[in-house]
Amino acid sequence: MADVQLLEETTSRQALDIAREPTQVPAGPILRPGQNCWRVAQADRASVLIDGAPYFAHLESALRKAQRSILIIGWDFDGSIRLRPDASPEDSPPLGPFLRSLVEERPDLEVRILVWSIAIVHxxxxPGPLIFGADWQNHPRLQVKLDTHHPLYAAHHQKIVCIDDTLAFVGGMDLTVERWDTCRHACDDPIRLKDDGSIYEPVHDLQMAVDGDAARSIAEIGYERWKFATGEELTPSTNGSAPWPSGLVPDFRKAPIAIARTYPAWGEQPAAGEAAALTLDALSAAKKMIYIEAQYMTAPYVGDVLERHLADPDGPEIVVIQTHESHGWAEELVMGTNRDRLIRRLRKCDHHDRLRVYYPVTPDGEGGECQILIHSKLIIIDDVLLRVGSSNLNNRSIGLDSECDAAVEATTEEMRQTIVQLRNRLLAEHLEVDPDVFARTLECEGGSVIKAIDQLNTGGRGLRAFTAMSDNGPDAPATGTGLLDPLEPFEPLSLFRRRRE
Known part of the structure; x- marks a missing residue:
């Protein structure tokens, strides 16, 4: 027990160190390469893909245009999924055989898939095809590798696809089961099936598509990770192909894209912590509105920033949409419990009624409702900054797991309006109203997102407040957090080293 307490005290000190970073963002841009992002690179086109159906469909379109290289990096991968399950198997075959067919058709194309090694059990x-292989993998230019280059209990959590080094997708979605869904998020959608024929729960997620130098930079991250995992050094493609998906209208043009990473120091791999720094700086910079979609929001340093805003009489409104139901005892014990405790902590200092924390629901057709799983990792600050990626707002995304996020900071009025429109689209989806209706309601309510939500949150599909918003339970991190949601790689011997110091 003493060792556990020592570990928790150590991780608490580290979280406090992060929270004590300057809260006043320097005048000028939020994004600062080398500090809260690895690099800012230009994208000729960039789009935010809302929900799995659009992402998977546009990904399939882009994959069909690949000429030299497809690199897939993920927390999980399942070659049996179809990217368009609402189409016929002939038009949209299973992903694994589909990739094999592309390699056979194109003599210069190489496909590489890198998956977190513990995915086989977690x-x-x-797991079988990842461990033993599958028929579709039997090709010399198609490689599937399990990445074991990580500390104990760490996850490779990036979700990246790079095509010909000129198009990249980055966000929250792995190419695996139970990720596809439409914006309807119907409880009983018969297309959203598990292998056993049952319907899996509605799921909401986001991915960003970028091309140009931004795509090449993300490919560089992918190649570096491939080298760490396999020892093979890859040469970027120079064929100049343009695999942008047919029919995908860019949200941004000629946009600077910031790329932020998380890596723990491991072997020859240096640590990278830009993603947590970007979260801190972005949240601290908010003046009018913070909008968050998060599978998990439990990190104390996030609570510190939001608490300071809530204490400010002139601070921003804060709207958070999170997953409600946890999966498995460990997730419920730490993520669910600490989510509720952080909500209580924030509620207690919300003296100006500027905080809302919701989970989304949709009617089940039988007079009840089912919950929509929030798997997205999104932050929108005012009309200034948009961040989409793989980073959750929990401890392990600060310095234990590998992460990759992409962010856009508005430099023109057009970009500002695009960021606001994306936020309105997301809220309109959760409330099942037209985005124009939400925008008009927002204007009528003097720009208050909270008041607009209150006006429109009246249907069977909508947003529900967490119970923790109204109870008086504990608000400090739960016992065991340091072990189950650690900030850094766990080295058992370090406990004894620290005691001797």
Whole structure:
């Protein structure tokens, strides 16, 4: 017990160190390469893909255009999924055989898939093909590798696809089971099936597509990770192909894209902590509105920033949409419990009624409702900054797991309006109203997002407040957090080293 307490005290000190970073963002841009992002690179086109159906469909379109290289990096991968399950198997075959067919058709194309090694026991995809292989993998230019280059208990959590080094997708979605869904998020959608024929729960997620130098930079991250995992050094493609998906209208053009990473120091791999720094700086910079979609929001340093805003009479409104139901005892014990405790902590200092924390629901057709799983990792600050990626707002995304996020900071009025429109689209989806209706309501309510939500949150599909918003339970991190949601790689011998110091 003493060792556990020592570990928790150590991780608490580290979290406090992060929270004590300057809260006043320097005048000028939020994004600062080398500090809260690795690099800012230009994208000729960039789009935010809302929900799995659009992402998977546009990904399939882009994959069909690949000429030299497809690199897939993920927390999980399952070659049995179809990217368009609402189409016929002939038009949209299973992903694994589909990739094999592309390699056979194109003599210069190479496909590489890198998956977190512990996915075989922890992730929802089928473990057999990852361990023993499958028929579709039997090709010399198609490689599937399990990445074991990580500390104990760390996850490779990036979700990246790079095509010909000129198009990249980055966000919250792995190419695996139980990720596809439409914006309807119907409880009983018969297309959203598990292998056993049952319907899996509605799921909401986000991915960003970028091309140009931004795509090449993300490919560089992918190649570096491939080298750490396999020892093979890859040469970037120079064929100049343009695999942008047919029919995908860019949200941004000629946009600077910031790329932020998380890596723990491990072997020859240096640590990278830009993603947590970006979260801190972005949240601290908010003046009018913070909008968050998060599978998990439990990190104390996030609570510190939000608490300071809530204490400010002129601070921003804060709207958070999170997953409600946890999966498995460990997730419920730490993520669910600490989520509720952080909500209580924030509620207690919300003296100006500027905080809302919701989970989304949709009617089940039988007079009840089912919950929509929030798997997205999104932060929107005012009309200034948009961040989409793989980083959750929990401890392990600060310095234990590998992460990759992409952010856009508005430099023109057009970009500002695009960021606001994306936020309105997301809220309109959760409330099942037209985005124009939400925008008009927002204007009528003097720009208050909270008041607009209150006006429109009246249907069977909508947003529900967490119970923790109204109870008086504990608000400090739960016992065991340091072990189950650590900030850094766990080295058992370090406990004894620290005691001797």
């Amino acid at each position: 992730a929802p995809g089928a």
